Amino acid sequence: MDTVVSGIRPTGYLHLGNYFGALKNFITMQEENNCFFFIADYHSLTTHPKPEDLKENIKNVLIDYLAAGLDPEKAVIYVQSDVPEVCELNLLLSMNVYVGELQRVASFKEKVRRQPNNVNAGLLIYPILMSADILLHHADKVPVGKDQEQHLELTRDFAQRFNNIYGVEFFKLPIAYNFGAELVKIPGLDGTTKMSKSDNPNSAIFLSDSPEIIRKKVMRAVSDSGPTASGMPKSQAVENLFTLLQAVSSAETLQYFNEQYDQCTIRYGDLKKQLAEDLVNFTAPIYDRILSLKTNDDYLRKVLREGQEKARESAKKTVKNVREIVGIVPL
Ligand code: ADP
Ligand code: TRP
Numbered sequence: 621m622d623t624v625v626s627g628i629r630p631t632g633y634l635h636l637g638n639y640f641g642a643l644k645n646f647i648t649m650q651e652e653n654n655c656f657f658f659i660a661d662y663h664s665l666t667t668h669p670k671p672e673d674l675k676e677n678i679k680n681v682l683i684d685y686l687a688a689g690l691d692p693e694k695a696v697i698y699v700q701s702d703v704p705e706v707c708e709l710n711l712l713l714s715m716n717v718y719v720g721e722l723q724r725v726a727s728f729k730e731k732v733r734r735q736p737n738n739v740n741a742g743l744l745i746y747p748i749l750m751s752a753d754i755l756l757h758h759a760d761k762v763p764v765g766k767d768q769e770q771h772l773e774l775t776r777d778f779a780q781r782f783n784n785i786y787g788v789e790f791f792k793l794p795i796a797y798n799f800g801a802e803l804v805k806i807p808g809l810d811g812t813t814k815m816s817k818s819d820n821p822n823s824a825i826f827l828s829d830s831p832e833i834i835r836k837k838v839m840r841a842v843s844d845s846g847p848t849a850s851g852m853p854k855s856q857a858v859e860n861l862f863t864l865l866q867a868v869s870s871a872e873t874l875q876y877f878n879e880q881y882d883q884c885t886i887r888y889g890d891l892k893k894q895l896a897e898d899l900v901n902f903t904a905p906i907y908d909r910i911l912s913l914k915t916n917d918d919y920l921r922k923v924l925r926e927g928q929e930k931a932r933e934s935a936k937k938t939v940k941n942v943r944e945i946v947g948i949v950p951l
Contacts, residue, residue: 624653624797625759627660627700627750630677634684635824636899637806637815640867645763645798647689655695656757656931657685662700662707662749666742667735682920684827687909696934698927700753705935709752710745712942716781717748726770751775754794756935761797772796786945806867807860811842828910831900838896843888850882861891869898 626646634643649655659678669677678699690697700706722728722744731743750771754762755778762772772794779791808815808823815823825834842857854862858881865874873894880886913920943949 622653622760623757624649624655624761624763625658625754625757625794626656626763627658627663627753628681628685629660629664630674630681631664632677632817633680633826633828634688635806635815635817635826636864636867636903637824639688639827640804640806641765642763643685643688643690646685646695649761649763650691650695653761656759656934657690657695657697658703658753658927658931659699660753663746666731666740666746668738679920680828682924683910683913684906686920686923687906687913688827692923692927696927696930697923698931699924702924702928703756703931703935705932705939706749706752706756708939709756709935709942710749712939712946713752713755713778713782714745714748716785717745717778719744721774721777722747725774727767747771747774748778751778755779755791756938757931758792758938759794760792762794763797765798769796788945790941790945804867807863809837809841809860809864811857811860813856813860825899825903827903827906829903830907831904834899834903835896838892838899839889841892843892846886846888847881847884850884852884854881858888861888861895865891865895865898868902869894873898 626642628642646655646657650657659681661674661678664674664677682697682699685697686692725747728743728746732739747770751774754772754775762768762775764772776793776795779793782791783789805813806815807813808820809825810820810823812820812823814820815825817824817826825837829837841861843861844855844858847854862874862877865877877886877891877894880891
């Protein structure tokens with residue numbers, strides 16, 4: 621059985637893009653792997669969230685994940701900062717990481733461009749902490765998107781370097797795992813190609829949106845003035861609506877609206893109504909579970925307590941071994 625580790629930054633409610641792009645893969649993976657899924661709260665401190673927002677976001681992300689189908693009986697679900705062993709591993713790994721290589725990381729350079737007034741050391745060491753998250757549990761596979769692949773390469777570099785320096789075969793070299801052809805990108809309702817809460821806040825449908833809100837958002841979605849000749853290519857905004865239909869509607873529905881489009885008889889109002897209903901049907905069970913989890917703090921605490929226990933058991937073993945390998949041993 622492979623070990624899988626992945627972290628989720630607690631930056632707010634999860635939307636359909638997060639669901640189809642990440643969460644769904646986690647739900648599949650938990651069936652046949654030894655999975656550790658954690659909420660990366662230390663990592664999110666690099667952008668200085670308000671403490672009350674951070675606290676809320678951790679809870680909301682946990683609720684969204686559980687409601688969508690992550691099962692604490694199958695996967696270890698925990699909050700990163702509940703497992704402080706990761707800090708020690710971060711420190712021990714950092715001794716063999718060069719400042720130059722961190723400065724060349726694409727995500728760091730992007731942050732320097734985007735937030736020149738807050739180039740903190742946490743941003744620089746972000747890849748070391750992420751490696752520590754992964755190596756802490758000897759992961760074989762790390763499900764991540766394209767933007768995280770460089771971090772995975774670094775993780776392998778750091779692991780291999782550690783093994784070489786100490787002449788051990790201790791750390792495994794984990795691979796970035798994506799679902800290849802199945803990798804999907806969910807577009808936005810605002811005509812943009814990617815649903816994103818950070819880049820295009822008006823583009824997103826959240827798992828925690830009520831049916832009324834979903835209907836309102838979809839009816840307001842950007843479209844165009846309609847095809848005027850058969851075979852006319854779709855505009856980006858209309859293509860987006862069809863991609864959403866493809867994600868949540870039946871094959872017959874998709875075919876019906878495609879034919880209507882080709883015959884120039886399509887009424888976007890009808891398409892949107894159908895899309896809204898299919899989205900509501902899709903999210904309804906998740907939405908109901910979100911509502912009931914919101915008022916069940918005892919259960920949420922229990923999930924995190926048990927997750928912390930299991931994650932620390934694995935983490936403590938790793939840190940103990942690393943201490944011995946580098947020579948930190950009791951007198
Ligand atoms: P956002 O862009 O809303 O801030 P994040 O960057 O926090 O979302 O993404 C969290 C996870 O969800 C990542 O694994 C990312 O690849 C996935 N994801 C985000 N948006 C989409 C999307 N529109 N389609 C598919 N996957 C997505
Ligand atoms: N850097 C990841 C992101 O921005 C989050 C993350 C932190 C992570 N630690 C991890 C992902 C370990 C996978 C494994 O999405």
